[in-house]
């Protein structure tokens with residue numbers, strides 16, 4: 112068995128790991144999982160399969176850069192079209208916004 116390259120202590124075991132992206136389940140994929148730190152490693156073929164599944168689910172490349180702009184006394188965050196479409200949010204959608212350390216969480220009300 113191989114020693115974990117992340118923690119250098121655990122051993123890697125062959126397992127099936129549930130993959131998800133942006134909260135969307137992509138299915139189970141073979142991975143080697145560390146029995147100490149729980150870090151999982153996938154080979155190139157599996158990584159490609161996960162990418163394919165993510166593309167099919169419409170969540171591939173959904174994380175986007177955005178710029179904070181000024182709107183009166185407030186700051187405004189532009190929601191990229193892909194993210195708005197994924198969430199099915201339209202203009203006038205009511206949301207609740209709150210800080211969480213160094214990020215912002217915006218949820219449907």
Ligand SMILES: [Zn+2]
Nearest residue numbers: 115118145148
């Ligand atoms: Zn480890």
